[in-house]
Amino acid sequence: MEEIKDYLAGIILTILLALTAKAVSTYIPMHIISASVFALILGMLLNPIIKEIYIFNKGIKFVSKKILKTGIVLMGLTLSFSQVLSVGGYSLIVMTFTLMTAFGGGYLVGRLFNMNWKLSSLISAGTGVCGGSAIAAVAPTIEAENSDIAYAISATFIFDILMVILFPIAGRYLGMSDLGFGLWAGTAVNDTSSVVAAGYAFSDAAGSFAVIVKLTRTLSIVPIVMIFSIINARENRRLGIKENEQHEKVSIRNIFPYFILLFLVMVAVKSTGIISADLSNNIASISKFMMVMALGAIGLTTNFNEVSDSGIKPLFHGFIISSLVVIVSFTVQMFIGQL
Secondary structure (H helix, E strand, O other), X not given: OHHHHHHHHHHHHHHHHHHHHHHHHOOOHHHOOOHHHHHHHHHHHHHHHHOOOHHHHHHHHHHHHHHHHHHHHHHHHHOOHHHHHHHHHHHHHHHHHHHHHHHHHHHHHHHHOOOOHHHHHHHHHHHHHHOHHHHHHHHHHOOOOHHHHHHHHHHHHHXXXXXXXXXXXXXXXXXXXHHHHHHHHHHHOOOHHHHHHHHHHHOXXXXXXXXXXXXXXXXXXXXXXXXXXXXXXXXXXXXXXXXXXXXXXOOHHHHOOOHHHHHHHHHHHHHOOOOOHHHHHHHHHHHHHHHHHHHHHHHHOOOHHHXXXXXXXXXXXXXXXXXXXXXXXXXXHHHHOOO
C-alpha cells in the first residue's frame, strides 16, 4: 500500500496536467497545437517548482516511461495487420535513406566541427533512430562519457520541441495526406513521445500511422548497437586501449524494445474482428489520453535552462542532421508518391 502512495501524487498530477492541456487545446483554431504539445510545454514551465517537491517524483517517472508504452500498446487494438504492414513497408524505404543521412551526415558534420566521434555518433543515433532511447542504448556500447550523453540528448530534444509545434503546421500548409504526414513524422521526428505529439496534432489517422512507422524505426536500434560495438572495439585496438573486462557486454535482451511485441499482439487481437468499433474507439481515446499524460510527465522532468546550456556545437550538429533527415524523408516520399 505504501508503494502505491509513493506513485499516486505524481500520477494524479499528470492526469490533471493532461486534462488542463486538453481543455486549453480546444480553444486553439483548427487544433494547430494539440493537447500533447500543451502538456509538454506546461510540464516544462512547471518543472522548476515540481522538481523540488519529491512526493511527485516516482509517479512522474512511472508515467513518463510506463504509461507512454502502455498507451502505444493499447493503440494496437485500434489497428489491423493490413494497416501495419502497408505503412511499415513504405516506412522501410524512407527509413533506409533517413538512417544513411543521420549517420553519414553526422560523421561528416562531426569531422567538420572537430567533435569527438562518440558525441557525434550519439547525436546521429538519437536523430536517426529514437531520440533518448537510442542514445541510452548506444552510450554504454561505445563507453561514452556522461557529458556526451547529456549533450546528445539536449541536442536532439531541443529540435524535437520545435518539430512538435512546426510539423503539423507545415504538413497542413503542404497539403499532406494522413499517411504521408505519418511517414514524415515517424521517420523525421526523433523521440517516440514527440512523434506521438506531432502525429496526433495533424490527425488521429496520421498519429496512428506515425506511431507504426516509429515502431518500425525503433527496431533498427538492435543492429545499430551491434555495429557500434564493433566500431568501438576497433577504435580501442587502433589506440592501443585494452578492453575493460568489466565493460558491460552488448545484450540483445537489454536493448530490444519488447513493448513493440505487445503492440503486435494487440494488432493481432484487433485483426480477429472480436473488438467492436465502439470498443476500439473507446480504447483509442484512452490510449491518446495516456500519451498526453506521458508527455506532460516528460515536460515535468525537463529543465529547459539546463537543456539550453549544453553548448553550441552539439546543438548545431543536432540541428543540421535533423534538418537533413526532415528534407530527405520528405523528398523520398515525393518519389514514391505517398505525400
